[in-house]
Structures are given as structure tokens and as C-alpha cells.
Amino acid sequence: MKTSFLLLAWLSCGLLLPSAVGAQTKPLTMEEMHKLHQDSKAYIAMLEDPARDAYQKPHDVIMALGLKDGERIADIGAGAGYFTLRFAQHVGHGIVYGVDISPDMILHLNQRVRDAGLDNVRTILAPPDDPLLGDRAVDRFFICETWHHIENHARYLALMKKMLRPGGQVVIIDFPDKATPVGPPMEMRLSRESVIHEFEQSGFTLAKEHTFLPYQYFLVFTVAGSPRQTSR
Numbered sequence: 062m063k064t065s066f067l068l069l070a071w072l073s074c075g076l077l078l079p080s081a082v083g084a085q086t087k088p089l090t091m092e093e094m095h096k097l098h099q100d101s102k103a104y105i106a107m108l109e110d111p112a113r114d115a116y117q118k119p120h121d122v123i124m125a126l127g128l129k130d131g132e133r134i135a136d137i138g139a140g141a142g143y144f145t146l147r148f149a150q151h152v153g154h155g156i157v158y159g160v161d162i163s164p165d166m167i168l169h170l171n172q173r174v175r176d177a178g179l180d181n182v183r184t185i186l187a188p189p190d191d192p193l194l195g196d197r198a199v200d201r202f203f204i205c206e207t208w209h210h211i212e213n214h215a216r217y218l219a220l221m222k223k224m225l226r227p228g229g230q231v232v233i234i235d236f237p238d239k240a241t242p243v244g245p246p247m248e249m250r251l252s253r254e255s256v257i258h259e260f261e262q263s264g265f266t267l268a269k270e271h272t273f274l275p276y277q278y279f280l281v282f283t284v285a286g287s288p289r290q291t292s293r
């Protein structure tokens with residue numbers, strides 16, 4: 062019973078829990094996965110499973126970002142709020158925008174934000190190709206395990222460029238196109254190199270790369286030629 066729940070949770074999110082590895086011998090089809098994407102309860106349970114912390118290392122990720130008081134950060138594909146709520150503890154009077162295309166995720170996120178009494182989080186139910194933010198609205202876009210879900214990368218990159226403040230960053234954390242004990246189906250994955258290439262094609266520069274995550278690349282881009290941000 063437990064095993065089938067974990068399998069369902071993985072399928073619904075495109076991720077695989079370490080504890081379910083033994084039960085999963087081959088990836089299911091994309092069709093089956095898309096079908097199970099409809100189960101938001103299982104999706105949320107998986108995203109918020111404390112076991113995820115072992116490889117997602119949220120504290121280390123946040124330390125590496127060096128969030129600043131007053132910063133405005135957009136968490137694209139915020140999901141259940143795994144990073145959104147943590148970011149809220151680090152930006153003080155800034156704002157965390159939790160952006161997602163799923164009404165169920167946004168409802169869940171709204172509830173969590175209310176329960177936590179946070180006044181620096183805004184949630185946005187967005188279409189798949191636009192985070193609905195204003196020009197120069199944010200210091201940073203943070204996109205964890207979501208870039209491979211976004212279809213129109215060129216449009217999204219162009220919009221993010223307009224929405225970033227001078228010196229702003231786009232942070233991508235995602236699974237490589239190599240076998241890892243956790244992660245989405247191989248068909249959905251984007252190689253580190255292809256992500257860097259498309260960002261460079263759209264006028265971004267790889268400014269930094271962190272290598273402490275065991276299964277994911279962690280890339281930090283800035284707009285080419287944009288001044289370094291000194292204060293937020």
C-alpha cells in the first residue's frame with residue numbers, strides 16, 4: 062500500500078522518492094504520467110516529503126543564493142511552496158512571488174501562507190508562458206524542477222529579461238539527462254549544456270554554478286552586460 066502510494070506520488074510529479082526506488086523498475090509512459098499529474102494531493106505530498114531534503118538540501122540552496130532583506134524573488138513553479146515559504150523567512154520586507162499554473166497548488170500555497178502568517182508572499186496563478194510580473198519587478202527568478210515543464214523557453218526568457226531588475230539573476234535547478242536515483246522520466250529532462258546554450262542564445266550569461274547538489278545542476282544566470290547588483 063505504502064509502495065503504491067509512493068509510486069503514485071512520483072508519477073504525479075515526475076520525481077522519484079528514494080524510498081520508492083526499489084519498487085520502480087522502469088519509467089512509466091509520458092501519457093500515464095500526465096494522467097497522474099491530475100492527482101494534486103499526491104503531488105503535494107511528494108513535494109513536501111521531508112525525505113526530499115536529503116538531496117534537495119534546501120538550507121544549502123538558500124545559503125548559496127545569499128538572499129537579501131528587501132529582495133524580490135519569483136519562485137516559478139512554486140508547487141506546494143517548498144522553497145517559497147523558506148524564501149519568505151529570508152527576504153524580510155521583500156516579496157516572494159509564488160507562481161504556478163495549477164489552481165490546486167495555488168490554493169494549497171495560499172493556505173500555507175495564511176497558516177504561517179506570512180505577509181511577504183504573493184501567489185500568482187499564471188498561464189504556462191507568462192509569470193505575469195511587471196517590468197523590472199524582481200531581483201531573481203528561481204526555477205526548481207520546473208524549467209523542463211515550461212514549453213516556450215524563448216518567450217519565457219525574453220519575458221524574464223524584461224521583468225528582472227538590473228543585475229538580477231535567473232536560477233535554474235533541474236535534473237540532468239543522465240540516470241539519477243531520483244528525478245523525472247528521461248524524456249522530460251534537459252541537459253545542463255542545453256540549458257546553458259539556450260540561455261546564452263537569449264542574452265544571458267552563466268554567472269555561477271554550484272555543484273553541491275547530488276543529482277541536479279544548479280545554474281545562476283545574469284543578463285549579459287547587466288551591471289552587478291550591489292544593493293537590493
Ligand SMILES: C[S@@+](CC[C@H](N)C(=O)[O-])C[C@H]1O[C@@H](n2cnc3c(N)ncnc32)[C@H](O)[C@@H]1O
Pocket residue numbers: 074075108137138139140141142143144160161162163166187188189190204205206207210211212
Ligand atoms: C516538480 S514541481 C516543482 C515545485 C517546486 N519548484 C519545488 O521544487 O518543490 C513543478 C511545478 O511547476 C508547475 N508548473 C508546470 N509548468 C509551469 C509553468 N509553465 N509555469 C509555472 N509553473 C509551472 C507545476 O504545476 C508544479 O507545481
